[in-house]
Amino acid sequence: xxxxxxxxxxxxxxxxxxxxxxxxxxxxDHENKIVYRADAPVQGKVALVSGxxxxxxxxxxxxxxxxxxDAACAGEVFTSPVPDQVMAATRGVDGGAGVxxxxxxxxxxxxxxxxxAELAAAETGVEVEAxxxxxxxxxxxxxxxxxxxxxxxxxxxEKIAGAAADEGRDLAGVAEVARRVNANGRSMxxxxxxxxxxxxxxxxxxxxxxxxxxxxxxxxxxxxxxxPAAPAREVAEMLVEPILADLDFTGGDGVLAFVNGMxxxxxxxxxxxxxxxxxxxxxxxxxVARSLVGPYITSLEMAGCSVTLLKLDDELLRLWDAPVRTxxxxxxx
Amino acid sequence: xxxxxxxxxxxxxxxxxxxxxxxxxxxxDHENKIVYRADAPVQGKVALVSGxxxxxxxxxxxxxxxxxxDAACAGEVFTSPVPDQVMAATRGVDGGAGVxxxxxxxxxxxxxxxxxAELAAAETGVEVEAxxxxxxxxxxxxxxxxxxxxxxxxxxxEKIAGAAADEGRDLAGVAEVARRVNANGRSMxxxxxxxxxxxxxxxxxxxxxxxxxxxxxxxxxxxxxxxPAAPAREVAEMLVEPILADLDFTGGDGVLAFVNGMxxxxxxxxxxxxxxxxxxxxxxxxxVARSLVGPYITSLEMAGCSVTLLKLDDELLRLWDAPVRTxxxxxxx
Numbered sequence: 001x002x003x004x005x006x007x008x009x010x011x012x013x014x015x016x017x018x019x020x021x022x023x024x025x026x027x028x029d030h031e032n033k034i035v036y037r038a039d040a041p042v043q044g045k046v047a048l049v050s051g052x053x054x055x056x057x058x059x060x061x062x063x064x065x066x067x068x069x070d071a072a073c074a075g076e077v078f079t080s081p082v083p084d085q086v087m088a089a090t091r092g093v094d095g096g097a098g099v100x101x102x103x104x105x106x107x108x109x110x111x112x113x114x115x116x117a118e119l120a121a122a123e124t125g126v127e128v129e130a131x132x133x134x135x136x137x138x139x140x141x142x143x144x145x146x147x148x149x150x151x152x153x154x155x156x157x158e159k160i161a162g163a164a165a166d167e168g169r170d171l172a173g174v175a176e177v178a179r180r181v182n183a184n185g186r187s188m189x190x191x192x193x194x195x196x197x198x199x200x201x202x203x204x205x206x207x208x209x210x211x212x213x214x215x216x217x218x219x220x221x222x223x224x225x226x227x228p229a230a231p232a233r234e235v236a237e238m239l240v241e242p243i244l245a246d247l248d249f250t251g252g253d254g255v256l257a258f259v260n261g262m263x264x265x266x267x268x269x270x271x272x273x274x275x276x277x278x279x280x281x282x283x284x285x286x287x288v289a290r291s292l293v294g295p296y297i298t299s300l301e302m303a304g305c306s307v308t309l310l311k312l313d314d315e316l317l318r319l320w321d322a323p324v325r326t327x328x329x330x331x332x333x
Numbered sequence: 334x335x336x337x338x339x340x341x342x343x344x345x346x347x348x349x350x351x352x353x354x355x356x357x358x359x360x361x362d363h364e365n366k367i368v369y370r371a372d373a374p375v376q377g378k379v380a381l382v383s384g385x386x387x388x389x390x391x392x393x394x395x396x397x398x399x400x401x402x403d404a405a406c407a408g409e410v411f412t413s414p415v416p417d418q419v420m421a422a423t424r425g426v427d428g429g430a431g432v433x434x435x436x437x438x439x440x441x442x443x444x445x446x447x448x449x450a451e452l453a454a455a456e457t458g459v460e461v462e463a464x465x466x467x468x469x470x471x472x473x474x475x476x477x478x479x480x481x482x483x484x485x486x487x488x489x490x491e492k493i494a495g496a497a498a499d500e501g502r503d504l505a506g507v508a509e510v511a512r513r514v515n516a517n518g519r520s521m522x523x524x525x526x527x528x529x530x531x532x533x534x535x536x537x538x539x540x541x542x543x544x545x546x547x548x549x550x551x552x553x554x555x556x557x558x559x560x561p562a563a564p565a566r567e568v569a570e571m572l573v574e575p576i577l578a579d580l581d582f583t584g585g586d587g588v589l590a591f592v593n594g595m596x597x598x599x600x601x602x603x604x605x606x607x608x609x610x611x612x613x614x615x616x617x618x619x620x621v622a623r624s625l626v627g628p629y630i631t632s633l634e635m636a637g638c639s640v641t642l643l644k645l646d647d648e649l650l651r652l653w654d655a656p657v658r659t660x661x662x663x664x665x666x
Contacts, residue, residue: 004525
């Protein structure tokens, strides 16, 4: 294993030190591994807290800032944050209007966020709502999940719910928007290679040189099937068709088409994949209103990509376009 | 070789189709493989043209837009654009105030941009100045270069010269700023793994599992030396010390500290590296005024990173902070 690290046990804490040094607009609680926007809590605004295992950067810490998250809890690599951590973040961002937890559907994450919400409510009376993302059409249950896994749509939930909170909506209103995004979003991913968890020091799985894994999870969890390495246009079909079969994306105000890099795939290839995805959507009568291409929810150095489609309405479109200022996503300011 | 491509011969043209589909704010000449900002030429503004081999994305095509480049010419992977291509771009962006060519110091690039400038001047009378970037302290000459290679500083030259052009400076003034950035910038890179050029289908070089290459170029050109894989803090020293030995970065208005990902390295590791770089700078009495962490000038899927330092003055600082709106770098708008 070759990585740009020191001791594998210190990867997350040292990366957070680097993030603090690079981004004075963030405030980092190193003891609890929480990334806050520097001006948190924002009085009167619904606050958004997310988090999860590290190794998916820029998600979640890179999405902290005006227009998106108020705080993100960093677990160890591919490991849920603990309840105390989430509770501290929840208390730290509460500006009196309640806190929304955005949680990817993995058993540990869901349990720990739930426990933290109960503890926070009991101790300080802060009102917490949770939205669980579960957009991955690849598998019904998986290694770490009962039900579908939460993947790419989480980026859009954080962006759009963040904009809704900025508009002054109340907790129920922000939660409703977040759930609508999740309900209207579907994803599927694939891998060309494995990732290597620093503490393990070896690839999470073996994938022969002539095979790819379709329906992979973001922690290297098995997908639907392994197939021989295929041209990009066939890979695009294998990802987009199950998504289109799962939800009707035609009509309305078009879709957000998001081609995400898993970490080790060059941007050149992601744009090439986007071209294939756009061609399939055009052929299928799906209108693209917005696009996003790049590594936004990654799996360390895994090579591969995922496709997320989000069916937009005029409100979601407007909230997507609203200003955002975070290390990983920024526009309008 | 597993990649998200179709025919290796079509990688660049298909990626440009994807870019066009994803970014309506760009206009792409697919025949000549030129990425233009959609509103080019901008009358009365000095225009900036850059380009080079593909495989370094987001450089250069991802840096086209207001506040940065007017056009970028995409060569085949790791191959210079041809003179006709550069000439077409030069004519396509000329708004009457002249055109600045920003060229990384590789023999083929320098020659082809020069030829294009002469052809464009002869045919249309457009005034062209060129700035050559050569910030890589690793080697004096290299496989593709007489003199130092142009690497990370190119990102800062494109950003800062773009802001100077936006301010209405004339061609000589924009060229002066661009040369000042290059003169005040130094870089050095390293690799953990090779990259794979699609047309070759195999790794550009072999690097044993227990070795890293210090001073690597952005096309996999040999660096200074191979050393045993080392902790991030030692790698940071091997990159930063030659930079600090080459130019005095203390005093003034501080530096831009830029930790760049080569393509295959997770953001988590880049932030960890930034922490090490920042610690060395603090110890060396170098003040960090701005930072940039991420994959901005890559080498396909090569794992590794580079460090670039740019000594700022108050003018360069102001121009760095000026609004920019491109796919790969965006703030203030």
